[in-house]
Amino acid sequence: MHSRPRLLLTIASGVFPLAATATDDVRALLRQLGDQVAELKQHANQADARIRELETRLAAEQQKNRQLTTQASPAANGVVAVSASPAANPTEAKPETKPPVTLGDTKGTFKIPGTDTSLGFGGFVKLDVNESSVSAPSFGDQYLSISNIPVSHRGEDSQLAFNARESRFWFKSFTPSAWGDINTYLELDLYGAAASYTPRLRHAYGSFGNFLAGQTWTTFLNELAAPDTLDNAGPVGLAKFRQPLVRWTQPFKFAGESLDLQLAAESPNSTLWTGSGWSPALGTLTYDNLTTTGDDRYPDLIAKLVYKPDWGNLSLAAMGRQIRNANNTSGAAREAWGGGVSLAGKINVFELDNIRFTLNYGNAIGRYSSVNRLEDAALDSAGNLHLVNVYSAVTAYQHWWSNTWRSSFAYGFEQADQPDFVAATMTRQAQSVHANLLWSPLPQATLGIEYLYGSRELIDGRNGNISRAMFSAKYNF
Template sequence: MTYSNSRKTFPAASAVIALTAGLGAPAFAQTTDAQRIAELEARVAALEESGNEPLSFGLGPNTTLEFYGYFKTDFIYDFDYNLGNTTFGLVSLGVLNDDDERIVSRDGGFTGTVNQTRLGFRTTTQTALGELGTQVELDFYGADGAFSDGEAEPRLRHATATLGGFRVGKYWTTFMPLSSYPSTLDFQGVVGIPFARQEQLRYTHEFGNGFVGEVAIEDHNTGSEDPVFVAAMAYDTDPLLLRLSGITGSIDDETGDDENFYGVNVSTSAQLWQGATFDAAYTYGEGIASYLVFLGDDVDANGDLIEVESAYAGLTQEVGEKWTFRGIYGVRENKSGAVGDTERLRSVHLNAEYQLLENATLGVEYFNGEREEFGGDTYDTDRIQTSFQINF
């Protein structure tokens, strides 16, 4: 939907107004019926086409403002542990607090949330140096305990400016394989995925023939006082995406010394057959647990970097014009830890989405998660989630 200096009306009404005005104009009287019909058809087509555009405003001769986002409500039933608004509680299954009570209760239950609802805007300005863009985006996971049972409060997700190949501000970490990220109804996502939004200065360069390179200086995800360096190279074509990224920097080992951490990620997204997409990634490193979904400690009790390995694979199949089905498996393993610490996490997501309207979808998802401790104890849980989403 596009707004300019005049208010937009419904396409059908606009066509009637245009027809009425046109028939009364002297100039129209001198044209043929075929010319009048052709002009009116062109006006109606233009109005109908503009109805599918994002909501945008002209702020001047060189700047446009676009609003976007979606409303999303989820209804969830936990069969085992009561995870809450998201599956983030998976990492705390079986863990006791200082009062010897389980951090995540084992009574299951029903909950609903609108916290994933998202609002954002973008601006585009034509300048002598090229196109200057900005983006600000919010969701409602800002409250304490927002990922378990917290109320809806605004939270900043992105705030960036772009010019040419440069991006500055808060955005997805360059280490993250965003283009191969599988979709879940659950906000938390799949075990094994690099995930963070960081303040950064990034430069992206397209070499041609599908090759794209990126380099960035970023803030550390846990507040290290030293910068983080990230680089990535991708081969991006229509049927196949291959991407390799690396991250390095230093963090405090809590004994007063700095430890150099590193991580590598290789990811892919491929079109297998009609309507089918395969996404997968593998991540390995030392001291990078805080850059993975479900977070974790980067160093152990001895001040040594924790070695971590993770992977995920997902298959998406579109059926007709309305249905989309997905199956996604993720796993993550810490190579060292004390008895009772998390050694291994696993997740399975099976979901289906139905496009109810052009901008509205209904979805249902089954989740199974498992946490294994150093020492041998294992905990698992199941949940069903349904979602309704309206994009705008």
């Protein structure tokens, strides 16, 4: 009986200390939780205070913005503003608008807003400084003019001339159409008058598809074969001039090769030798023994075949034209048909180097040689026309020393088989030499020096020559 109470006392004495220990742990945990709750409450109070502070600042900023808006509104200045859309949301994004000017279809052009026409303009400013061995009249001190080379040294011993007449401005446009691209081109320089910088029309033409009409290089010329010279006229013997014309260009393939056939009708202008000085028959004063009659009835007809392989460019041109004079001492119109042929090209050789050449022959190509300084025909005392055979040749080699340095060496020659009755003062033969060094550090700038020599021989054997050193600075825009 006494063993059970003793056992219960033993168990109770072990359990109560354990219970007491568990109670202490719970109390410690509760105190810890209470401290954490107090700390969280403190953080919450701090956050509430910060929120209230931010709300106060926001309200102040909104009030400030409302005051500024009220001051800037039309109503604040006595102007009543009418809302186009009262329900519109001021924060709604506006639709994207197209820029007023966009790039054109070709490099360097822009489009007229609302159209498909691309416009472009450009040109260059060029200064030429020429030191000549003899003085030459008119434009002879500014570019090589064969007829202005003094004979028997009638000019000064030397001459220094500055000019910027070759500076140019051009304007072009491109418009796509169902008939092909409609293109226009207009270009001016400042060679209009010897005594002033009067603008002169160089090119003015338009084209659509294969058809071109306006003023540009004659079809008889292969402009790619013209040497790269600082002198504006270039070597003797080039048909380097522009005139009004209409032209059709037809591309085609032959034996797998691409070719162009060009057919042109160009402005006629019969150039005659009619004697020296005053011409009673024509009632005009002849210039350098040459005159243009103004009696033409048919255009100059030219056909040219152009071959464009990878290694260069070749062309073969043929021309037929009528030379006519209606106002002469015989009282009857005199006329004769003549023509000429031209073979020209540019052949690439080593890297960027190339050879250029032009060969011309004909009995009616006087005005197509050396810028209209030889006659197409000579008029005898009876008023009869005698066509004049003319030969000319130009050859050049262009060498590239580097991507920015280049040189051209060019030679030109021409000769006219003058009739026996033509005055001894007429030009029979002429030639020229050009050699230059050009530096283009940038695509927009070229500086260069050039030496040229020109000579002419008259029918009576007298001759004259000119040598010239040139410096040129050219800046494109």
